[in-house]
Amino acid sequence: MRVGFGRDWVDFVVEGDDDLYVVYLIVDRGDLLYGWTVREFRGSSGERGERVRVYVGLRVESLEFHAFRGSLRIGGVLVDVPEWFEGAKGSHHTMELMRGLEYRLVKSGGVDRELIGRILELFSGASVRVLLVSVSMEEVSVALIRRFGVEVLGSVSVSVGGKxxxxxxxxxxxxxxGALVRVKQWVGLVGPTHIVVVGNHMTLSLVRGLVEEGLGGLGVPIIYFEQGEGGLAGVYEFLRVGGDVLRKLNLDLGQGYVDEVFRRLGLGSGDVAVGVEEVRRALEFGAVDTLLILDETFKELGEVVRGLAGLALRTRANLFIVPVSSEAGERLRGVGGVVALLRFSISS
Structure with a gap:
């Protein structure tokens, strides 16, 4: 994403789905967003008219990010419109951000360049798209893994009964x-950068040649990973144990960090903080090594969580935003969405 900063504004150009997610994270309710949009022009008598392209300023009230559809819709009230656009000012409108267009985001409290820069850095690899093909003797399950979450696309039954x-x-x-025909359709639909095929040793030995025959000519690198399960259960197993494979592809969903949080909680060692108040106290002591924030919590708690993130960056702590649509995200949600791994215990 191309960006340019001013004192209280940031200009940006959306270039891909990963950029839409970054914009979703940095735009808050109450911000002003300027850009081109399409709006129906109504005459003075109120009759329906043609849709026209117009440059507007929108006071943000809501955001709808659809990761796997690749869209971000921002709703709010029009506060700046051309003079000729009668009756539009003060009305509600929804802008769907478009690739290749420049937008200006204005924040009344000023722009936190360091935080935005860190978010850009966190999601610089978000364009990596892994199609996970999990194979068992009963089914083939397929999921799309991206930096901002996981979506199970579906499963296809396979049969071992002879005729x-x-x-x-x-x-x-x-x-x-036959199942690979459906997998090829998913490849065409989502455009993965890599394909990862998983299953147990016996199943992978049976299907490797068939996978190369069916998918090898698509120009997408294929990686094989042996694990205990295949099928739908194998998708979730890979999300637990396949972190090294994903990290080699510059794709990290935070599973390792979240595993360490629960390991420390189980030990009762005191070098983990849970919840906003505990984390704030740990940050003030300079004790935080890694701050983990659920993306859902990052949006819902707004200034509170941004304050924690800013303090983490100022104290040279690592900041990681975990997508809710992942196994790590679901576990993090269960403990409130904000936790920190500490350099040392601050328990009294």
Missing amino acids: GEEDSLDRFRRSFR
């Missing part, structure tokens, strides 16, 4: 080839 003279393995291979 007539066809033995069970031949039946499986034929059924698996």
